[in-house]
Each structure stands twice: as structure tokens, then as C-alpha cells.
Amino acid sequence: MNKQMVIVAVISAAIGAGLVAVTGDWLADSDSSTEVTKADAEKSGRKPLFYRNPMNPEITSPVPAKDNMGMDYIPVYADDEAGNLPAGTVTIDPVTVQNMGVRTATVERRTISRVISTVGRVDYDEQHLYRLHPKIEGWIEKLWIDTTGEPVKKGDILLSIYSPQLVSTQQEYLLALKNLQTLEASPFTDVRRGAEELLTTSLERLRLLDVPEHQIEELRSTGKVKKELHIHAPASGIVTHVGVRDGQYVTPRDELYSIADLSKVWVLVDIYEEELPWVKVGDEAVMTVLAAPGREFHGRLTYIYPYAETKTRTIKARLEFDNPDMLLKPGMFADVKIHASARKDIIAVPSEAIVRSGTREKVFVVRAPGKFEPRDVTIGVSSGGWTE
Template identity: 60%
Template sequence: MLFWRNPMNPAITSPVFTKDEMGMDYLPVYADDGGAADEPTGTVKIDPVTVQNIGVRTVKAKRQAFSRSVRALGRVIADETRITRLHPKTEGWIEKLFINKTGEPVKKDDILFSIYSPKLVSSQHEYLLALRNLKALGESEYPDIREGARQMAEISRERLQLLDVPEHQIRELEQSGKPFKALHVHSPFDGIVMKLNVSEGEYVTPRSELYRLADLSKVWVQVDVYEYELSRVRVGDKAQITLKSMPGRIFEGTVSYIYPYAEARTRTIKVRLELDNPELALKPDMFADVTLNTGLQKDAVVVPDAAIVRSGERDQVFIVREPGKFEPREVTLGQSSEGWVQVLDGVKAGEEVVASALFLIDSESKLREATAKMMEAAKGGQSVGGADMDMQGMAMDAPDMSMDEMRLDSSVPDAMDMSGFTLDGGRKP
């Protein structure tokens, strides 16, 4: 035996048995407490019964695809590339609205409304006149006359097309030879009427926005990401979207764009996700909970987050060397997500780490580490924290010394001055 150690503070020792202020016995420290020579300092040995009693649980480190999750709030919006604002190409009066409700679905080429416009009527007359001219002069013996008649007919027909006169009405005009009072305007694609700004009989001009149509088969989700998390987000990252209105259902999306500016009030940056929406379950202006899977590592070594002992200055885990023997090992950590932590250095895949009862094992490890340092100092006659720990030499020089003699003897180091102890081995208050 080398010396006695305070059970609560390993830095306090005594060359003789004593008790601390709480009446707890000092613990003896033996020369073989440091363990085998090849064992790292701080290795803990615990008998199987104690291991079971304190609830030690171990988990093997494993390799797997790993990514960090960034959680944020998002808002569903319509795909801006699938929105159409419909304006008439000429002034006139709305004769009839075939689609007259906001939110009504429309198919491509559905008739939206019919419009009476003097300009459209005159354009029809011009086309009919050009057709009659072509019929009369198309067989002329002069090539210039034939070509001029043909070009006039083509230009008149193209003017009708540019004024959004539908193809079926142009064909009917050619067959009947009579102009229409009101011409139809059709939907350019499948979509939803997001806004309706016109009524029957209303006078409209090219400045008037009559309809706002949106194709919601694909939508965007704009996500607000904080500045400190933005560095992890990349275009192409996958995301999961959930909504309060549909609990249990998860939508998959992809990061398509990161906006190049921040919001001044919230200090967040908007990230755009693109999602397929064939059932129209995602509706514009709905709020969504978004989980971005960022920084994908295809071959990462991970351990449970509960297996990490964080002291502030370093991170460490306890490796199972053999049943009942646990080795402290410093590790370098990477990202953490969903209760798992990536280990960049210090642990290999397949090694077993302690995942519970870490506080008890870590406390014992620190006590053993401190004890080992004191033992090294005692063997070399060095001072630890200013205290000469040459206990063996002190015991050999004065084997028959009483406590009073030892306290008065000048060979006893100041740090081990026994003036703090009573003659009966107790400690003075």
C-alpha cells in the first residue's frame, strides 16, 4: 500500500488512515491499482454483478449512410413557372363567362370567356376579303399578283391568331364566310383559377387582368433556414415535408434553389423545394414542417449520442476491451442527427462502446487516472500540484515515528503537513 486517498477528492491524500469531514473512510491505494502496463490510463475494471446492477449497456459502432437533419418551417406556394395571368389582346366587352368561379379547375383548351371586340370583327372581315381576293386572283397569269393575293390571305389569318382567335373559329369563319360577333378565349393549360377579376358585360382593355391560372401539379415549398445552418444545405439535398392537416403522411422534395439574400427581419435565408403534387394535396399558403437531409456521408462510422462523454475540452467514449473492462478513448466528432453522432477519428466500425451508466464509469475512470498520476509521482519522488508524494521514502526513513514526531519532523513535505489532523487520526474542522 502506498497511501490513503480521499473518497470524494483524489487530490487529497494521507500517509495514514483517516476520515474526511463527512466521516467517510479514506481509501487505500496500492501499487498495482494502475492496472497492466499496456492498459491506457483510466481503464476501469468492474465485476459482472456491478455491471448488471448499474445498468451498463453497450452498442457497436457501425458504418452507414449518414446525414445531418436541419428542421425548419416552410410555406407551400405555386410554381411561378406554371402561373399565367390572362389579359385580352384588344379592348372589348365580355359577352359570356364560361368559367366564373375562383378555385374552379380548368383543362387545356377549355373556353374561359367570349368577347365582343370591334377590332376582332374588322379583322375577320379583312380575312374574308383576303380569301375572296385569293380566290379571284389565285389563278392569275401574273406571278406577282398570285403571290400578293396569297401573302395577303396569310397575313390576315396570322393577325387573327395573334389576337388569340382560336383555330376552330378561324376554320368555321373560312367555311361559313360570315364573321362572329363574339370570339372565344381558351385556357392555355390544365390548372386552377386562382383569381377572377371580370364579370359578364364588363368593358376590358389589354391592361385588364381577367384570370390568374396556376398549374398545381407541381408546387414549391419555401423554407426559412437560419444563417448558421445554411452552410450545410446544398442544391440537390433531399427533404421530407409533413403537414398538420395530414398527420402521418410524408411528402418527398428536393432542394432546387437557395436564394442569394437574407430576410432582414428574421435573419433567415429562403430555400426552395420542388415537389410533385398530382393529388393537389399541397395547397398554396399551407405551412409545413420540413426536415432537410444535408451533408450526406455514404460511409460514416456512427455511435449513439448517449455514448459520448463531453467535458467541454474533449470528447471521449468508453470502449469495451473485455467483459468488465472499459477503456476511455478520446474521439473527434462530426455531425449529429437523430440520436447518432459521426466519429471522424478514435473509433472503428465494430468496436463496442458504452451507451449507458456513463456517469458512474467516467467518475471511476477519472479517479483511477488521478491515482495513476499520483503513483507515478510517488515512485519518482516528484511533486504533483506542489506536493512531494515520496510516500515510500518517508515511510522507510521514519518507520517508528509517531504522528507527533512525523508532524514536527522537517523531512515531512509542507504539502503533507499533518497539522491539519488530530492525534487520533481525525481531521480538524
């Protein structure tokens, strides 16, 4: 641009109400001066090109007229500078500009950042929740873990179960093993292959029924069928639910245990609609909880849910935090600050310079001293007193 564009940074109330009031006073005070101007123009022989509405410069008339408030249209002459200005340009004398407290600021390229404060609730990491069901029917012989809240490690024995199906599957495996030992010296290849396939099939059935490897090895070495078989913890964590008791008959529909790994936790927060343009997956978050005064937990935003809550008109976002000391408990409330990603090298103006009419936004550009041109703008995010 040849000219440096300057934005008029006026508080909305001042520009919306004060400017009109000042304009009205200026017009009212200039009634006599208008007559003098007309008289001078007549003496000098100047004739107006047209007449302009004092309140809406876009409205003009070829003849003298009054607006709906009774104010005279302002004459515009051929050598009048205002006639060469864009439509809508407002002219204010320097004294009035100073009395109004009009301030100007240069349009800048800036980096805008924002910290979003919200509250959240600690929850289980759904990707590390385990619900254990038996794959066979049977009776619980012994519970090794029988209370909620107990910590377990992957591979720990949770219970012993008796199942006729498991007993018969063990017997099939032992028979297949003995059959292979008998036929492995057979001169017939098909016979040996059939015995090997039978053993492999029976072994696979044991594994599909979750018989642990150590018990399969014990079965192979001793050759004795075990009445009770163990069910082990599928992962390390905390037992959140015990669904059976000693002697209970269970089926695959029954939940034996629920285990949650709390080494990582989720924190669900609510984001307001106007804050949504700022946040994105990967933003850093800092959290504090009353249970750990003076300590900050650092995590990241991992997911923004694709719907809004009907009652609150907020959007849920999910944060993930490491929890090595188990200080974060599901159900806790937390204070969260999300460090939203910075917007770099954007064109920004002071937020005060934007005049909001309800249907569109405008700024006033200084065309010359005391001359302000309104322009429609499309705004973006706002932070720290600046707007994109």
C-alpha cells in the first residue's frame, strides 16, 4: 500500500454513541456557519455539485434537502476534498477528535496466544480397562483376589475354577500326546502326520480356553489331569469390581473381575464455543487438584468430541496425564489450564477498534487528518486486547 493504514481505536460505546452525539452537536453548532459558507460560496460564485446527508454520507441529493431529523444536507463543491473521498467517510475537526478521545493504532502482524482456564473431572483411561469373563462354564473353587481396590500385576492368579469341559480337554490332550509317542516311530508318514495334527489341535483348544502355559507344561510333564485351573490377570492395575464368590457357578455371561490400569488417566473438560477455534489436539495442559496441593500435572489434549452438550452448550475435550504415583483418582475434580497453540504472523488490530453493529463488524481507517473511512472486516480470534 502507498499509504500506511491506521485503525481508529475507539471504545465501541464512544464510537457508536459519542460519534453520533458529537456529529449532531457539530451540525447543530454549524447552522450559522453553514449559512456563512453558503453566503461565501454565493459571493465567490461556487455552486455545489450535490448535497450529502449529514448522518449517512452515502445518501446524497442534487438539491438542498433535510434529513428525517430536520438537519440540512451538507453541500459538496468541486474543489472540496471531501468530494474525492470514498462514500461513507466521516469528517471530524481536530478539536472534536481530541474532545472525543479518539486514539489511533497501526495495523500489525502479531503472534497471538491464549490460555484457556476450565475445570475437569478425572476418569479412567478407557483404553486400559479390562473386563474378565470365563470362556467356559464351571464352579469357582477359590478366589485369590476377593476385594475391590486390590492392586494386581499382569499374570497374578485371580481365581481357580473347576469345569468339566476343561477336564475333558485335558484328557484329550494327554491321549493325543500318548498317541504321538506311540506312532512317532511308524514307517507311514500319513500316520505320523495325523498324530501330530491331533496333538496340535488339542493343544490349541487348551490355549483358546485360556489355560495358562505353566499349567499346560505341568500337564505335559506329569501326565495328570488338573481339577482346578487358574485364571490370571490380563494386565497390571487396580481391581474395580469383583463379580463372583467362592463356590459360585459361572458362565461366559458373568463378569469375574474389572481391572483398571491407572498409570495413565483421562481428564474430561468443557470448552466453550468461542474458545473452540483456539484449541487443537496436541495442546499442552497443566492441571492441579486439591488432593495434591502445590503440585502441577502436565499432560496433552488428545481428543475433541464431535458434538456439543445440549444443556451447557459446551464441547467436551479429553486430556491425558501420566499418574505414576497414583495421586490422581477417577472422580476427582481438577482445575485445568490449556495452553492453546499460538497464531503466528496474523494481521491484528486492537479489539477496541472494532465496531460491532450486530450483523457485521467495521473499523475506521484514517484517510487524512480528521477524515475516517468505515470498512467492513471479517474478524478471527481475540486475545490480550488484539483481534485477528
